[in-house]
Amino acid sequence: ALKGNRAACISVGWVKCLFPLFTTEEKDWNSSKPEASDVYRYKMDYPCIGTCVIINNKNFHSKTGMGTRNGTDADAANVAKTFKNLGYKVKTLNDQTVAEMKRLLLDASKEDHKNNASFVCVMLSHGDKGVIYGTDGCEKFDTLVQCFKGKHCKGLVGKPKLFFIQACRGSALDEGVIETDSEGDEQTSEKIPVEADFLYAYSTAPGYYSWRNTSNGSWFIQKLCEMLERYSGKLDLMQIMTRVSHGVSRQFESSCNLPGFSNKKQIPCIVSMLTKDFYFPV
Known part of the structure; x- marks a missing residue:
């Protein structure tokens, strides 16, 4: 029994010896960590915040079968x-063909972005599963934005590239459902993924219709602009987009003369590959 007690005492002694050692090491590690803002927030101390390109497609060739997008000018x-x-340099281009959209975005990607903190593109058009319409036809969304990825646009590597897309992504209608309440400054070089630092903010979920008021503009753009004006400089972009999604989903419901189109809902779809918090400097 004595031998067992002696072993227990030795074991307790080791615990007493090691515990302060672990505590000291953890404290030292914490004190050596860089400030969170250095690692998890995009740098904004550039001469310019960046360019915002707006593609506003309203009128479409008859061969596309697409109607006039009344209300899109209010969005634009x-x-x-x-x-x-x-603070963005805004460029608005109206009624762009597929070729013109591709050329516009390619030219934008080739601009000198070294003095810019970010890039924004807003697409206002008809759409379907995976495609965006020009006035004369459609193109895959991935093809349109490919020129901004990786080595194709070195001036924006490591900087946020924000795409806001107001377009249908299919023809499904959201019926809605009843909710029940329940209780550092040194320059360094590192390899990053070519898809990093992109944000794609779609007005609606994949496969679904996207609603637009012919007078006031689309639900998504109305709420996006409202939330950006209210929260920029106070919240990071992803927090703002959460509020956009909340507003669109809770504050809008369709009212339409067409049978089966009334009392429908909509939820934006935010796809983020951002690697840091993005705060608009205001």
């Missing part, structure tokens, strides 16, 4: 005002 004006107030 709202977006232009919002991003101009945030």
Whole structure:
């Protein structure tokens, strides 16, 4: 029994000896960590916040079978005002063909972005599963934005590239459902993924219709501009987009003369490959 007690005492002694050692090491490690803002927040101390390109497609060739997008001019004006107030150089292009959209985005990707903190593109058009319409046809969304990825656009590597897409992604209608309540400054070089630092903010979920008011513009753009104006500089972009999704999903419901199109809902779809928090400097 004595031998067993002696072993227990030795074991307890080891615990007493090691515990302060572990505590000291943890404290030293914490004190050596860089500030969170250095690692998890995009640098914004560039001469310019960046360019905002707006593609506003309203009128379509008859061969596409697509109707006029009444209300899109209100969206374009709202977006232009919002991003101009945030400090962006805004360029609005109306009624772009597929070839013109591709050329526009390619030219934008080839611009000198070394003095820019970010890049924004807003697409206002018809769409379907995986495609965006120009006035004369459609193109895969991935093809349109490929020129901004990796080595194709070195000036924006490591910087946020934000795409906001107001377009249908299919023809399904969201019926909705009843909710029940329940209780550092040194320059360094490192390899990063070519898909890093992108944000794709779609007005609706894959496969679904995206709603637009012919007078006030689309639900998504209305709420996006409202939340950007209210929270920029206070919240990071992903927090703002959560509020956009909340507003679109809770504050809008369709009212339409077409049978089966009333009382429908919508939820935006935010796809983020951002690697840091993004705060608009205001």
